[in-house]
Amino acid sequence: MAKKTAMDTIYYEAHGNLYLNITNQCSANCVFCIRDFSDGVYGYNLRLSHEPTDDEIIRELEKLDLSKYKEVVFTGFGEPTIRLDEVLGVTHWLTERNMAVRLDTNGHANLINPDRDVVSELKEAGLSAVSISLNAESEELYNKLCRPVYDNSYQAMLDFTRSALEAGIQTRMTVVGMPEIDIEKCELIAHEIGVDFHVR
Ligand code: SF4
Numbered sequence: 040m041a042k043k044t045a046m047d048t049i050y051y052e053a054h055g056n057l058y059l060n061i062t063n064q065c066s067a068n069c070v071f072c073i074r075d076f077s078d079g080v081y082g083y084n085l086r087l088s089h090e091p092t093d094d095e096i097i098r099e100l101e102k103l104d105l106s107k108y109k110e111v112v113f114t115g116f117g118e119p120t121i122r123l124d125e126v127l128g129v130t131h132w133l134t135e136r137n138m139a140v141r142l143d144t145n146g147h148a149n150l151i152n153p154d155r156d157v158v159s160e161l162k163e164a165g166l167s168a169v170s171i172s173l174n175a176e177s178e179e180l181y182n183k184l185c186r187p188v189y190d191n192s193y194q195a196m197l198d199f200t201r202s203a204l205e206a207g208i209q210t211r212m213t214v215v216g217m218p219e220i221d222i223e224k225c226e227l228i229a230h231e232i233g234v235d236f237h238v239r
Contacts, residue, residue, distance in 0.1 A: 049091045049099060051083040057108040059129070060085045060115025061096065062122050066147045068186040069174070071215050074116050085116040093128035100133070110139040110168070120148035123157065127164045134165025141168040146196030150189040158202040169203045170237070171196060173212040176224035184219065197232070204234055211235035 051058050063074070063086060079085040091099075105111070111133050113119035119126050119142060130140045148157040161169070175181035178193040189195070203210040212229040214220050216238045229236035 047087045047089070047091070048079065048083045048085055049087070049096060050103075051081060051085075052108075053081050055109045057103070057105070057111045058115065059096065059111060059113050059119075060087065060117075061113065061119060061125055061129075062090050062115070062117035063087050064090075064121045065118040065145070066121065066151055066188045067118070067145050067192070068188075070184050070186070071217060079116070087116070090122060091125075093125040093132075096125065096129050097132050100129070105133070105136060105138055108138070110141050112141045112143055114143040118145050118147065118151070120144055120151055120157065123148065123152050123155065123160070127160055130161070130164040130166050134167075139167045140165065141170060142166055143170045144172070144199075145185070145187075145192075146171040146199040147187065147189060147192050148199055150192060150195050158199065158206050158208070161203075162206045162208055166208055168209040168211075170211050170213055171200050171203070173200075173214050173225050173228060174220065175214075176221045176228065180219065197228075200232055200234060204232065211237055213237045213239045215239060 049060055073080065113126055126142065133140050142161065175184055181193040200210060200212060211234050214222060214225045216222065222238060226236045
C-alpha cells in the first residue's frame with residue numbers, strides 16, 4: 040500500500056515499518072545512491088512533485104492504523120534533516136501517539152542547520168533511534184564515494200553520531216556492502232564510538 044498526495048508517495052510500507060519520504064534534496068551525491076538508478080523502492084515511486092508540509096504528512100498519517108507498524112522511519116529519496124522542522128513536528132506528533140520513530144540520515148544535519156542544536160531538538164521531539172550512513176573508513180574514501188556538498192562532512196557525520204549516542208538516542212552506523220569499502224574497518228569505527236553497526 041502506498042498513499043499518494045496528488046502524484047506523490049510520501050509514505051510506504053516495508054518490513055513491518057512505515058517509511059516517510061519527505062524530500063528529494065540531499066547534501067551528498069553518493070555514487071551508489073539508488074536515486075541515480077531507480078525511481079523508487081519496493082515498487083513505490085519516490086520522486087516528489089513537491090515537498091509535503093508537516094500538516095500534509097500528519098493529515099495522511101491520521102488516516103492510518105499506526106499500531107500495526109513497529110516504527111516510523113524518516114528515509115526516502117533524500118536527506119530528511121534538510122527539512123528539520125517537518126521532521127521535528129511529525130516526530131513530536133507520532134511520539135505523542137506512542138510510536139517509535141527512527142531517522143535515517145547522512146549525519147550532515149549540523150552543517151545543513153548550522154544555527155540549530157539538532158540532536159537536542161530531535162531528542163526533545165521524542166526521536167527514539169537514528170541510523171547514520173558511515174559509508175567509508177576514511178575521509179578520503181568518503182569524499183570520493185559520497186561527494187558531499189559541505190567540507191568536513193565526514194567529521195561532522197562522526198560528531199553527529201557521538202552526539203546522538205550521548206543524548207541517549209539509540210544510535211547505529213551503516214555502510215553499503217560494496218568492494219571499495221572496508222567493512223571491518225567501518226565496523227571498528229562504529230564500535231569505537233560505541234554504536235551498533237549494520238551493513239545495508
Ligand atoms: S546520502 Fe543517501 S540520499 Fe543522499 S546521495 Fe547518499 S545515498 Fe542518496
